[in-house]
Amino acid sequence: MDLGIRDRIAFVAGASRGLGRAVALELAREGCRVAVCSRDPGRIEEAATYIREAAGISWEHVLPVACDVTDEAQIEEAMLRTVGHFGGLHILVTNAGGPPAGFVDDFDAAQWRAALELNLMSTINLCRHALPHLRKAAAGDGLARILMITSVSAKEPIPNLYLSNVARAGVQGFAKSLALELGPEGITVNTILPGYTRTDRLVELAEAIRARTGSSVEEIERGWAEANALRRIGTEAEFAAAAAFLVSARAGYITGTALVVDGGRVKHLL
Ligand code: NAD
Secondary structure (H helix, E strand, C coil), rough: CCCCCCEEEEECCCCCCCHHHHHHHHHCCCCCEEEEEEEHHHHHHHHHHHHHHHCCCCCCHHHEEEECCCCCHHHHHHHHHHHHHCCCCEEEEEEECCCCCCHHCCCCHHHHHHHHHHHHHHHHHHHHHHHHHHHHHHHCCCCCCEHHHHHHHHHHCCEEEEHHHHHHHHHHHHHHHHHHHHHCCCCEEEEEEEEEEEEEHHHHHHHHHHHHHHHCCCHHHHHHCCCCCCCCCCCCCHHHHHHHHCCCCCCCCCCCCCEEEECCCCCCCC
């Protein structure tokens, strides 16, 4: 299926590795021009090289931007650089790392604020600073998309992930409000909720649990897999394929939705 996004311009946040980088690669393979951001200039440069080589595209079609998404001024600058380099913006994918695990007594107010900055305020600020450019795209050639990477914890809170549970719920409220407001302008807004997906972060998480509990990484991963209908952990490529569809021309009538990509982990009817 041709997704209809050749030569469109995308900005993918949190893209030096993991789900963000996989989505950027998928969009590059579909012919998009892609700006990728993360905090460390060296790491985002490496990710851009990886994407160019894996997608077999020329150097200028991937723009690495060092940007900490918890810093609004850096977001504003990153958007301006993207639009300056490529000449516009059609697709915004918001993303960042996940907050630490823990229960209610484990975090002070500063840690709560940091998590909300990382996963909620970053999403809001990325959208705010992308919006003028997305509005131009919608009024021009008609394709304008926002996709927010969150977590299955937005649908079904995970017991020891208080910070994530709360921040992701906020993102869902923001996404739905934005979808309703921007619908008349033809801009779609959706969220995509990964379940257990094999990324560097998941490998690090398994290592941390192994060090704490003595269980082997294989046992830990088997436990995660068995909670899913498909009885396995997902791949970055499977996640990226679903994300690319949601920002594509083919998904023009999908807005305000929250798509779980979790191998059947969440057990709700809807
Ligand atoms: P990851 O840690 O492998 O990648 C996160 C990316 O975000 C990295 O490129 C990192 O450099 C970047 N980043 C972190 N903080 C940033 C900041 N302040 N500014 C700019 N960039 C920043 O994580 P992942 O596994 O790819 O997951 C991506 C998101 O999806 C996370 O929020 C995670 O909690 C969520 N999630 C992942 C899974 C999973 O199984 N992988 C499951 C549920 C939810």
